[in-house]
Amino acid sequence: MSWLEAQGVTGFGRSSDKLSIFEADAGQRGIIAIQDIAEGEQLVRLPLRLALTDHPRDEESNRLVYEGAPWSVRLAAKLLREASKGEDSAWFPFIQALPTSINTPLDYEWEVLQQVEDPYMGQALDSAGWLTQDAYPRLDPHAIGNASREEFEWAHQVVLSRTFGSAGEDGGVGVRFLMPILDMLNHGGDQTPLLLSDPPMAMDDVRWNLVAPDSSGSEQDNWEIVLTANKAVQANDEVLLSYGERGNDEFFGGYGFVPPRNPHEEMVLFGDTVEALEWHHHYYPPPNAEESHSETSAKYETVLETVQDQEEAELKKLPASIKSEGFLQDRKRIRIGAADNLDGRLHAAYEGLARIEGRGMDHAFWAIMLRCLELLQERSPILTDLSMLADPARNPEPHEQAYWSTILQYYTNAIRWFDSSPFKAEQDEVLARRPQVERPEILGAEALPWSSQLSLVITFRTYKKMIAWDTVIALAAELNQVPLAPPR
Numbered sequence: 001m002s003w004l005e006a007q008g009v010t011g012f013g014r015s016s017d018k019l020s021i022f023e024a025d026a027g028q029r030g031i032i033a034i035q036d037i038a039e040g041e042q043l044v045r046l047p048l049r050l051a052l053t054d055h056p057r058d059e060e061s062n063r064l065v066y067e068g069a070p071w072s073v074r075l076a077a078k079l080l081r082e083a084s085k086g087e088d089s090a091w092f093p094f095i096q097a098l099p100t101s102i103n104t105p106l107d108y109e110w111e112v113l114q115q116v117e118d119p120y121m122g123q124a125l126d127s128a129g130w131l132t133q134d135a136y137p138r139l140d141p142h143a144i145g146n147a148s149r150e151e152f153e154w155a156h157q158v159v160l161s162r163t164f165g166s167a168g169e170d171g172g173v174g175v176r177f178l179m180p181i182l183d184m185l186n187h188g189g190d191q192t193p194l195l196l197s198d199p200p201m202a203m204d205d206v207r208w209n210l211v212a213p214d215s216s217g218s219e220q221d222n223w224e225i226v227l228t229a230n231k232a233v234q235a236n237d238e239v240l241l242s243y244g245e246r247g248n249d250e251f252f253g254g255y256g257f258v259p260p261r262n263p264h265e266e267m268v269l270f271g272d273t274v275e276a277l278e279w280h281h282h283y284y285p286p287p288n289a290e291e292s293h294s295e296t297s298a299k300y301e302t303v304l305e306t307v308q309d310q311e312e313a314e315l316k317k318l319p320a321s322i323k324s325e326g327f328l329q330d331r332k333r334i335r336i337g338a339a340d341n342l343d344g345r346l347h348a349a350y351e352g353l354a355r356i357e358g359r360g361m362d363h364a365f366w367a368i369m370l371r372c373l374e375l376l377q378e379r380s381p382i383l384t385d386l387s388m389l390a391d392p393a394r395n396p397e398p399h400e401q402a403y404w405s406t407i408l409q410y411y412t413n414a415i416r417w418f419d420s421s422p423f424k425a426e427q428d429e430v431l432a433r434r435p436q437v438e439r440p441e442i443l444g445a446e447a448l449p450w451s452s453q454l455s456l457v458i459t460f461r462t463y464k465k466m467i468a469w470d471t472v473i474a475l476a477a478e479l480n481q482v483p484l485a486p487p488r
């Protein structure tokens with residue numbers, strides 16, 4: 001704390017200040033209000049020079065770290081160089097306060113990770129693991145303060161779970177940084193009361209801003225990070241910061257937690273538009289059986305070109321600095337979100353085909369519903385997951401258990417409702433057109449010992465299934481074949 005004061009931090013560490021660090025279960029820390037806070041109050045000012053930063057023009061990193069290294073590797077290397085200086089590092093007290101172990105899925109048992117069931121999350125975890133494997137041997141020992149592989153893995157996870165980014169001039173990320181105190185704030189994002197499609201409430205209490213010297217009003221000739229209350233906070237309440245409006249993959253993969261009832265959660269339906277069209281062709285062969293192969297290809301090409309032209313036009317509008325290989329790859333993915341949020345490209349592609357093939361204009365909705373049902377069929381049943389989450393022997397926390405019990409009831413009714421609707425038989429018939437694929441035998445989650453890791457994995461995969469079922473139900477309602485929504 002005296003280090004913070006010496007560095008010019010105000011609003012934190014003295015008995016008169018309104019915020020303090022608290023320690024919760026399993027060594028997790030957070031920030032708590034120790035006095036009532038009013039909305040709009042400026043709470044903490046942190047000089048920017050306190051931050052450990054990375055940006056593309058950082059000369060030291062450009063000299064020491066291999067070309068093309070991602071920002072996370074550059075910042076992890078910088079952290080390790082400082083750590084190797086011990087007490088001589090200007091960041092010694094900050095480094096001392098970092099968690100010694102960071103529990104993200106990268107460290108999970110293999111059996112537990114098999115239960116994720118989402119191939120895209122699986123791929124993301126593989127690439128994150130591969131990135132550290134690949135980076136370590138490429139780093140000169142000087143670049144990482146002679147750190148061991150384990151130390152590099154630790155630093156990389158620290159960076160992935162604690163870095164902030166400032167907005168760049170072109171709309172991308174400018175400077176990425178690790179900042180004492182700011183990095184002690186836990187995430188509170190948007191949260192819905194029950195279903196992911198319900199209206200959300202913002203759970204964050206504070207925001208941070210980068211303030212230039214002349215506009216800050218402070219006497220210091222320094223850029224500062226200023227933490228301000230978004231709303232009134234009562235003494236003894238935890239103070240939360242939103243890490244951003246993102247789907248659960250980023251929270252789970254990078255930070256190792258799954259935010260409850262996140263309205264920004266998404267599920268990938270296809271890797272890209274080409275895959276979506278191939279899938280369509282398998283399930284919905286041309287209505288005219290006489291059609292030649294080249295005629296069919298020409299139709300699909302036309303639709304693909306139209307969608308790709310739109311994609312390119314959208315991409316041109318985005319700042320160059322965000323268009324990394326990973327970003328472009330990710331953008332190709334076709335997702336569904338909560339609240340009936342369909343990817344426009346998928347709808348356009350299926351509607352385009354329906355028009356050319358003379359199918360009903362509802363066809364796109366039927367096809368997207370079918371894809372959700374297929375993905376649900378490929379995974380373990382949602383009701384089994386919900387029964388585990390609602391089981392007091394597994395999930396002793398009363399609020400969570402009560403929530404999952406209500407959700408179990410809702411989806412039990414919803415699935416019963418769907419099964420008795422006209423959609424069920426029609427969609428089963430189409431699904432039967434495709435030969436069943438042999439799937440590897442994976443032990444059911446019920447057979448594994450319950451643990452906090454397994455609980456997170458089951459929670460993660462359940463939210464995906466909720467999104468898929470919500471889409472099925474929303475599309476069924478849209479198609480208006482059934483008069484009532486499932487009872488709540």
Ligand SMILES: C[S@@+](CC[C@H](N)C(=O)[O-])C[C@H]1O[C@@H](n2cnc3c(N)ncnc32)[C@H](O)[C@@H]1O
Nearest residue numbers: 028029030161162183184185186187255256257
């Ligand atoms: C920026 S740090 C926040 C401080 C951290 N709790 C600590 O003890 O140092 C981010 C990490 O905090 C934890 N965390 C943050 N928000 C959380 C949340 N809403 N639920 C559970 N864990 C959270 C996760 O372990 C995450 O990787």
